[in-house]
Amino acid sequence: MNTAPAASLLAARARRTHRTAWSAVVVALALVSLLLGTFALTVGATALGHARAERYAAADAVVAADQTTRYRAKPWGGGQETAKAALTERIRLPWHAVGLLRKVDGVRAAVPDSTFPVTAESSGGVALQGGSWEAARLAPYALRTGRAPGAADEVVVSAGHGASPGDRLRLRAGGATRTFAVVGVADGRDAVHFTAEEARRLAGHPGTVDAIGLLAEPGVGAAELQARVRAALDRAHVRDARADVRAADDATAPLVLTGDDRGAAEQLAAAPARSALLAMCGAVAGTVVLVAVLVIASLVAQALRQRAGELALLRAVGAAPRQLRAAVGREVLRVSLVPVLLGAVASVPACFGLLGLLRSGGALPSGFEPATPPWLFAGVLVTAGLTAGVARLTAFLGCEPIARARPAAALGATASEPARERPARRITGLVLLALGVSAAGTAALQSGAVAAAAASAAALTMVVGCAVLGPWIARGATRAAAAPLRRFGGPAGRLAAAESAAGARRLGTAVTPVVLVTAFVLVQLAAGATLSRAGDKQAVAAMRADLTVTATGDGLPPGALDRLRGAPGVAAVNDVVRGTVVLAGREAGSPALERLPVLGVTPDDLPRTLDPGLVEGSFADLGPGTVSVGRDRARSMDLRPGDRVRLRFGDGTERSPRVAAVHERSLALGEFLFTRVELAAHLTAPRSTEVLVAATPGTDPAALRTRLRERLATEPASPGAQAPGGLADVSLRQNPPPVRLVAEEQRAGEILAGVAVTAIGAFTVIAVLSTLTLIGIGRRPALGLLRLVGAGRAQLRGMLCAEAALVAVTGLAVGTVVAAVPLAAFSFATARTLPYLPPFQGLLIVAVVAVTAIAGTLLPGRTALR
Numbered sequence: 001m002n003t004a005p006a007a008s009l010l011a012a013r014a015r016r017t018h019r020t021a022w023s024a025v026v027v028a029l030a031l032v033s034l035l036l037g038t039f040a041l042t043v044g045a046t047a048l049g050h051a052r053a054e055r056y057a058a059a060d061a062v063v064a065a066d067q068t069t070r071y072r073a074k075p076w077g078g079g080q081e082t083a084k085a086a087l088t089e090r091i092r093l094p095w096h097a098v099g100l101l102r103k104v105d106g107v108r109a110a111v112p113d114s115t116f117p118v119t120a121e122s123s124g125g126v127a128l129q130g131g132s133w134e135a136a137r138l139a140p141y142a143l144r145t146g147r148a149p150g151a152a153d154e155v156v157v158s159a160g161h162g163a164s165p166g167d168r169l170r171l172r173a174g175g176a177t178r179t180f181a182v183v184g185v186a187d188g189r190d191a192v193h194f195t196a197e198e199a200r201r202l203a204g205h206p207g208t209v210d211a212i213g214l215l216a217e218p219g220v221g222a223a224e225l226q227a228r229v230r231a232a233l234d235r236a237h238v239r240d241a242r243a244d245v246r247a248a249d250d251a252t253a254p255l256v257l258t259g260d261d262r263g264a265a266e267q268l269a270a271a272p273a274r275s276a277l278l279a280m281c282g283a284v285a286g287t288v289v290l291v292a293v294l295v296i297a298s299l300v301a302q303a304l305r306q307r308a309g310e311l312a313l314l315r316a317v318g319a320a321p322r323q324l325r326a327a328v329g330r331e332v333l334r335v336s337l338v339p340v341l342l343g344a345v346a347s348v349p350a351c352f353g354l355l356g357l358l359r360s361g362g363a364l365p366s367g368f369e370p371a372t373p374p375w376l377f378a379g380v381l382v383t384a385g386l387t388a389g390v391a392r393l394t395a396f397l398g399c400e401p402i403a404r405a406r407p408a409a410a411l412g413a414t415a416s417e418p419a420r421e422r423p424a425r426r427i428t429g430l431v432l433l434a435l436g437v438s439a440a441g442t443a444a445l446q447s448g449a450v451a452a453a454a455a456s457a458a459a460l461t462m463v464v465g466c467a468v469l470g471p472w473i474a475r476g477a478t479r480a481a482a483a484p485l486r487r488f489g490g491p492a493g494r495l496a497a498a499e500s501a502a503g504a505r506r507l508g509t510a511v512t513p514v515v516l517v518t519a520f521v522l523v524q525l526a527a528g529a530t531l532s533r534a535g536d537k538q539a540v541a542a543m544r545a546d547l548t549v550t551a552t553g554d555g556l557p558p559g560a561l562d563r564l565r566g567a568p569g570v571a572a573v574n575d576v577v578r579g580t581v582v583l584a585g586r587e588a589g590s591p592a593l594e595r596l597p598v599l600g601v602t603p604d605d606l607p608r609t610l611d612p613g614l615v616e617g618s619f620a621d622l623g624p625g626t627v628s629v630g631r632d633r634a635r636s637m638d639l640r641p642g643d644r645v646r647l648r649f650g651d652g653t654e655r656s657p658r659v660a661a662v663h664e665r666s667l668a669l670g671e672f673l674f675t676r677v678e679l680a681a682h683l684t685a686p687r688s689t690e691v692l693v694a695a696t697p698g699t700d701p702a703a704l705r706t707r708l709r710e711r712l713a714t715e716p717a718s719p720g721a722q723a724p725g726g727l728a729d730v731s732l733r734q735n736p737p738p739v740r741l742v743a744e745e746q747r748a749g750e751i752l753a754g755v756a757v758t759a760i761g762a763f764t765v766i767a768v769l770s771t772l773t774l775i776g777i778g779r780r781p782a783l784g785l786l787r788l789v790g791a792g793r794a795q796l797r798g799m800l801c802a803e804a805a806l807v808a809v810t811g812l813a814v815g816t817v818v819a820a821v822p823l824a825a826f827s828f829a830t831a832r833t834l835p836y837l838p839p840f841q842g843l844l845i846v847a848v849v850a851v852t853a854i855a856g857t858l859l860p861g862r863t864a865l866r
Helices: 004-017 019-048 096-102 134-138 196-203 222-235 259-265 270-305 308-316 321-360 374-404 407-413 423-445 448-468 470-488 490-502 504-542 560-565 603-609 631-637 676-680 701-714 746-778 780-788 793-831 839-865
Strands: 061-064 068-073 081-086 107-113 116-120 126-132 143-146 154-158 168-173 176-186 191-194 211-216 255-257 547-551 570-587 590-601 614-617 626-630 647-649 658-663 672-675 690-695 730-734
Touching: 019 270, 019 321, 019 374, 019 746, 061 222, 061 259, 068 570, 068 590, 081 270, 081 590, 096 107, 096 211, 096 222, 107 126, 107 134, 107 222, 116 196, 126 134, 126 196, 134 196, 134 211, 154 168, 191 196, 211 222, 222 255, 255 259, 259 270, 270 374, 270 448, 270 504, 270 746, 321 374, 321 746, 423 448, 423 793, 448 470, 448 504, 448 793, 470 490, 470 504, 470 793, 490 793, 504 746, 504 793, 504 839, 547 701, 560 570, 560 690, 560 701, 570 603, 570 676, 590 603, 590 676, 603 690, 626 631, 631 658, 672 676, 690 701, 746 839, 780 793, 793 839
Parallel strands: 126 191, 154 176, 590 672, 626 658
Antiparallel strands: 061 211, 061 255, 068 081, 107 211, 116 126, 116 168, 143 176, 154 191, 168 176, 547 690, 547 730, 570 590, 570 647, 570 690, 614 658, 626 672
């Protein structure tokens, strides 16, 4: 029998009849489609994004070292897999590669390029980027006025710097301060161009080059040029300048970059930011999908539950199971089509807004360019289809018990709530709760990203378990609240107790979204607040210095550190540098690479300037080839003083330093502490930009600050050397701010967490409101009956308020318990402290849930109360 006409008729009639009930679901469907589309487009734009080519925009190809480190391992029960991580420090090419590439057929010019920091002291300490005028043709940066530099003391500056041909600039570069004559002004920004020979000398690595830009002969395409250059490099066995010390798993042959890939050779921060953002967006998107599926399933199931009697009547008068399923499916599809398409369309500007927020917040480096080709926006149709598909699947499952029932028994099956829930549901819920507690235990035994992932998984698993156990949770809350309601609530309280006891399933459905929003928001907000608070406390406790000296551009002038150490009243000078290391390990058996921020310190001056909190070993043993490891990291890797830890520095160099000490304050000072000399050897441009100064006992820090500034400004670095002149780029601060290392992806994580909390929090609040509205619409006949038998408006209003309070209190209590389990494990594993949430945020959560519960309960009952 053809069921299409009957199903279409039933769907159309039901949609018109239940327009008010479906309106509560429409808003949630639109928001789900909006969220899924926004994160899908953001992930796609990030995955397709690339580093922007600026200095190499006119080059047909760029030869640069591979800025990727690799780790190969065999996962459990599988073949070999490779994990990759972008490196943050420049790996250079040998200089002889320039001559080799100039001989390649089809290469018109091979231009070496190396950049270095420059400080314009005569312009107030402005930080500039230095390079050769020869390499300016790769952009190309054309002269606006003047001429090219022809002598070692001549430069061309970028437009906007304020200089003109004929001016003289005092520039500090390559460890020296000199006066240069401006002979030209060119395109570009914040750059200063020297002669090729002078730029090579100032760069400080005459035997190597950062990258080589290639200009092709007329008629030679980029692909052909790439193939020829690749073949020439392979024949000559050219390797990067650190091939002898890089990790064995890494490919050390240079890369030949064309098209959009050229930007990777100049924007080193783009690749790490892209990988970190992809990982975090993927995690947030996964959470969004799970929350959306749970909420949509709950709302559609509740909308159908209000009509269980109607569907049972259709079954009783002879409607076939296929007709019921088809009718419900078509009705849900018609209801969801418009809102999911509107949400999908709105996700396009929302995606650009999210990318702009990440850019303005510093989560995306200026050199990274997200890609948004036109075909990418077709992906919102997939997310819209997914949203509608989830709603339709839930509708099928919701009507299945009635569709399978015998016609004679259909009405009896929906006459009242079941006295007992199925045992399988209780077992499933308890198993999910047990899995959540187990995941929380895993978080307590791990550290870093693994602990955070385990805590998030624990929270989601426990929320789903609470949703499955909703009726039992509601019955327990009703029994606990029954006596106070009957004793102190008067007639309204007695009505609320009776209604709640009779509608445990209904109450459980209302409590579930409250648990969801409470647990999710608490986990997201408290996890970040706990780490930030613990890190700040550790940073304050670790600071021992009285003054800090900071400099921009090329760092402190030559000899400044010696002048600081020799000044009266100075007890210790700690020249601090910051870098990164990559740690190879396994996650669930698969190879993984974790990038960590690290600190390089002066060991002899460490005790008086910084206190990392010694746990084991001795900082006196910290020297070349050694490292101090954070306590939690040492525990997770089973390291003790004397052991060796295998890691890779920011330039890909792999080493196995010996553990000299184990320190406690790793949230502030990093998981690994090296000597400054050890870490500086693996930095692109090691400069003295942050120096901690400790005063001798009894010395006034304010007087010492004045004395040090005068000493830096007047004393030369060595006999016959020039005095540094102005110190506009150098600042000395009394009561210095604590030293605090922040992972490069933390800022992006904070922004994404804020977006996720705002978006999903608002979404689940609307879900709470929609769920309560659906329940209220279904209860209008019962409320009208209570009015007919004599219940007053005030009594009914008091009953509804008591029920709203019961829903809010139960949801907040259960959600807090659900969040507290993974949060406690995560906080103990990462910060050795209890979870922390700012009081204002906690009060805001309670207020939003309370207002939403009251509004969702009272508004649908206004008609009956009249």
